[in-house]
Amino acid sequence: MKTILHVDLNNFYASVECMYDPSIRGLPVAVCGDVELRHGIVLAKNYAAKAAGVKTGYTIADAKRACPDLVCVPPHMDRYMRFSAMAKGIYSEYTDRVESFGIDECWLDLGEHGDGVAVADEIRARIKSELGVTASAGVSYNKIFAKMGSDYKKPDATTEITRNNYKELLWRLPISDMMFVGRASERKLRLYGMNTIGDLANADPLLLCRLLGKNGLLLQNFANGIDDSPVCGTYEPPPIKSIGNSTTSPRDLLTEDDIRVTYMALCESVSARLRSHSMKCGTVCIDVRDSSLRVITRQKSLPSPVCTAEELYAAATELHRSGAPRGVRIRTLGVRASSLCPMIGMQMTFFDDETRLKREALSAAADGINARFGDRCVVHGITMVAPELSSFSPSDDRTVAPERFEAYV
């Protein structure tokens, strides 16, 4: 029988920061993204609250009051990438089937290997001594149960979930502990008396289908340990389906210029990422969130695929003009490129006029300069109209787009 491991690096960001700064070891550490530094509000308040040992929903200031020792440090994405890659290096000594799930989690397919628990314990011990980070591991015969095993006991523990013990271990857990049961599904299931994973496992499939669609049946299968999805190997990462960036601005966007500047900065980033993959996109989508937190999305298919900031910008601002509500205070804008296709080997079309070809060449040249001298060395003039709105840098953000992650491993 197949043995699958799921390894979760505990409290990853803060642990890595402690490795770089011994003086904060042993203290509660919260890694705070640049967003809350810019906004004064608290993106990472959950992290801060968790580190401070208080309930979430507190601001960093609140967390500091509750826990005067709390250390807030800025994020260092490069450090997390390096540690993540080192952990993956250890995993790959045991199998070539290692699938990342975010920056700090991986599945390992050990094949018919006999003693998954022994391997998991060995890997955890090595991570602890070589990286200085504790890990929790789940061992099971499928991916879902392996993942739930690593969540079962944290930190620094291994949990094995077998065909014999899964009912005893998992079925008594609250329904929200089931993977893919979020807030909305939890509410629906509880309304019908399904409060535990066991309730879900034994529910009427027709009812589940009515409540959650095909997802309902999938969840019931998972609760019964039916999951034959494979662990994708390192060398076959899933293809990228879309590339996007969004930003919550340091102040409400009020003028046309504010909006234009922000869209251009987003389109510069998205288009550069598209080109770094040698991709073009056939669809552009914008997200607009106003100060009442209402979100609208608008998308359009393009007559032919594009990859330059100018063309993305034209589509995004067109969508905004025709679809975004007027007279509202805008907090967040986002641009996403989808319907991706490879740049090379594409047939020239009627739309590939000389202007476009020149623009693409210019973009490639700017990419080269930015790669050599740093992000945002070459930008569009319009972004200088309001530098405070365009100076955000997706590459410094705490979150990890899959392709950036792959670049490190």
Add this chain to the structure above:
DNA sequence: TCTGGGGTCCTAGGACCC
């Protein structure tokens, strides 16, 4: 207590064509 950002997938409704 829903706060930020990057993703994926699903669903429902409408347009359009045959």
Add this chain to the structure above:
DNA sequence: TCTGGGGTCCTAGGACCC
């Protein structure tokens, strides 16, 4: 000219994950 059905594509929004 109208009506019905099937298939496909597009769009908007929601839900979920980290």
